[in-house]
Amino acid sequence: MSRRRPTEPSPTAAEAANLIRGRFKRPRLPAVEAFTASLPFDRRLYAHDIRGSIAHAQMLAKAGLLKPSEARAIVSGLNRIRAEIEAGEFRFAVADEDIHLAVERRLTELAGAPGRKLHTARSRNDQVALDFRLFLREEIDALRALLGGLRSALLGVAGDHVETVMPGYTHLQRAQPVTLAHHLLAYVAMFERDDERFAQARARADVMPLGAGALAGTTLPIDRAMVARELGFARIAENSIDAVSDRDFAVDFLAACALLAVHLSRMAEEIILWTSAEFGFAELPDEFSTGSSMMPQKKNPDLLELIRGKTGRVIGDLTALLIALKGLPLAYNSDLQEDKERVFDALDTLKPALDLLAQFWPRLGFKPPVMRAAAGGFALATDLAEYLVARGVAFREAHEAIGALVRETAAAGKALEDLTLDELRRYSAKFGPDALTTLDAGGSVAARALPGGPAPKTVRARIARLAAAPKPGRARKRSR
Ligand code: ARG
Numbered sequence: 311m312s313r314r315r316p317t318e319p320s321p322t323a324a325e326a327a328n329l330i331r332g333r334f335k336r337p338r339l340p341a342v343e344a345f346t347a348s349l350p351f352d353r354r355l356y357a358h359d360i361r362g363s364i365a366h367a368q369m370l371a372k373a374g375l376l377k378p379s380e381a382r383a384i385v386s387g388l389n390r391i392r393a394e395i396e397a398g399e400f401r402f403a404v405a406d407e408d409i410h411l412a413v414e415r416r417l418t419e420l421a422g423a424p425g426r427k428l429h430t431a432r433s434r435n436d437q438v439a440l441d442f443r444l445f446l447r448e449e450i451d452a453l454r455a456l457l458g459g460l461r462s463a464l465l466g467v468a469g470d471h472v473e474t475v476m477p478g479y480t481h482l483q484r485a486q487p488v489t490l491a492h493h494l495l496a497y498v499a500m501f502e503r504d505d506e507r508f509a510q511a512r513a514r515a516d517v518m519p520l521g522a523g524a525l526a527g528t529t530l531p532i533d534r535a536m537v538a539r540e541l542g543f544a545r546i547a548e549n550s551i552d553a554v555s556d557r558d559f560a561v562d563f564l565a566a567c568a569l570l571a572v573h574l575s576r577m578a579e580e581i582i583l584w585t586s587a588e589f590g591f592a593e594l595p596d597e598f599s600t601g602s603s604m605m606p607q608k609k610n611p612d613l614l615e616l617i618r619g620k621t622g623r624v625i626g627d628l629t630a631l632l633i634a635l636k637g638l639p640l641a642y643n644s645d646l647q648e649d650k651e652r653v654f655d656a657l658d659t660l661k662p663a664l665d666l667l668a669q670f671w672p673r674l675g676f677k678p679p680v681m682r683a684a685a686g687g688f689a690l691a692t693d694l695a696e697y698l699v700a701r702g703v704a705f706r707e708a709h710e711a712i713g714a715l716v717r718e719t720a721a722a723g724k725a726l727e728d729l730t731l732d733e734l735r736r737y738s739a740k741f742g743p744d745a746l747t748t749l750d751a752g753g754s755v756a757a758r759a760l761p762g763g764p765a766p767k768t769v770r771a772r773i774a775r776l777a778a779a780p781k782p783g784r785a786r787k788r789s790r
Contacts, residue, residue, distance in 0.1 A: 347408065349403075358440075359413055359441045360391060362440045363413065370431070372533060384428050387416075387417045387421035388417060391416050400416065408438075431521070435642040436519050436550075446653065450511060451512070453508060453660060454505055454508050458505075460501065467671050472769050473752070474491065475487050475489055476490050485689060487751040488764040507570075516544040517546065518541060518545070518546045521546070522551075526551070557635060557646060560649050560652075564624075567656040568627070571663075582611050582618075590677060593675040594609055598666075598670050617666075624659055627652040627655050634649070682752075693754045694726070694748060702740070715737045729746075
């Protein structure tokens with residue numbers, strides 16, 4: 311057993327070549343080695359690679375393809391490699407191409423001859439598919455937990471603002487009064503669907519590909535179900551060619567990421583608007599704001615702008631993978647190696663964004679009086695029209711009458727709240743004294759107590775239901 315210490319020089323290409331270059335006379339050009347290697351990024355899969363290899367070795371032993379002593383040597387070598395990597399003592403050499411060969415190369419150093427048996431009945435093609443699925447399953451759980459954190463933060467803020475009346479907008483024009491809580495629950499609804507999509511992506515990743523070999527399986531008597539059980543997979547891939555060609559699960563994941571990023575971007579944009587002087591609905595917390603190099607007064611929402619801006623790259627991650635897959639013949643092609651960085655990038659973008667937004671929301675200082683003042687006025691016109699409808703006026707007739715009322719009141723430089731009953735009655739004889747009480751944003755919101763509406767009592771009940779529901783990322787967790 312060779313016991314090379316990490317301080318010794320990296321293995322040469324020729325040394326690494328021992329593993330898979332039996333049919334070549336000459337080594338690869340270093341530039342080719344560098345261009346084609348995935349080790350610089352796929353080393354992130356080391357723990358999944360080792361876990362998969364341990365399960366594979368145990369299966370090989372059970373199938374009689376390894377002696378128990380060989381399996382033990384392999385497992386202890388793999389555990390040691392994990393420790394070396396985690397201690398920063400592992401020498402990553404680009405000559406190893408990828409994490410799979412890097413681990414296998416080191417295993418042959420540590421375990422000697424038994425190490426050379428680990429790759430029995432396995433190809434890097436099914437190995438990388440396995441590692442990537444193990445990785446994604448775990449990362450989806452982590453992402454869902456962070457999404458759950460943001461959802462909880464929003465529910466908390468919503469709970470404090472069930473009565474905080476603000477204008478709702480269409481076309482970014484004041485439309486009808488709503489509440490801040492109701493507005494925030496719209497994002498919670500988006501995140502609930504995002505979470506469902508991640509759960510579905512997880513289920514698609516939860517399929518065990520090992521045993522597919524390079525593409526066509528193996529003549530050796532392996533036990534795929536045992537490996538699946540060992541690694542906690544819900545099922546095994548049913549077609550060996552598909553098992554090594556399929557990256558649908560990564561596309562599903564990136565599609566869910568792209569849509570989540572779009573939701574975060576819309577949210578970021580609204581906070582940017584609300585915290586502008588023009589809206590003045592909220593004040594950016596210092597801890598989340600940036601200054602200007604020239605203008606001393608500036609308080610910039612850079613974090614939110616970058617959450618909005620980075621949406622482009624997450625959408626790009628999805629389209630890059632789709633384009634890499636388009637037109638690829640079955641089965642494995644090296645183009646598939648491009649899958650990993652796209653997924654890593656989406657994760658590395660979204661995870662901190664979710665975490666930071668969850669911390670941001672409770673610190674955003676709202677100004678309810680400003681919000682409420684913006685919610686009255688002509689935003690109550692629909693309430694006046696509905697007042698008339700409730701008294702038998704056809705909606706189109708009411709719409710026209712109130713339209714004229716708004717036009718003439720605005721032209722006179724007055725607000726709806728300034729009108730007297732006599733003035734209202736010029737537009738419809740159906741207006742009674744109670745019409746004046748209609749002209750209140752809080753009353754308007756409370757009167758829309760329909761299911762899905764903004765009335766405080768409706769929203770309070772909705773928050774209670776949402777808060778009682780199982781947290782995303784915790785629910786339906788079947789496998790490790
Ligand atoms: N580094 C490769 C990847 O990331 C692993 C599989 C390589 N297989 C091969 N035949 N080159 O996809």
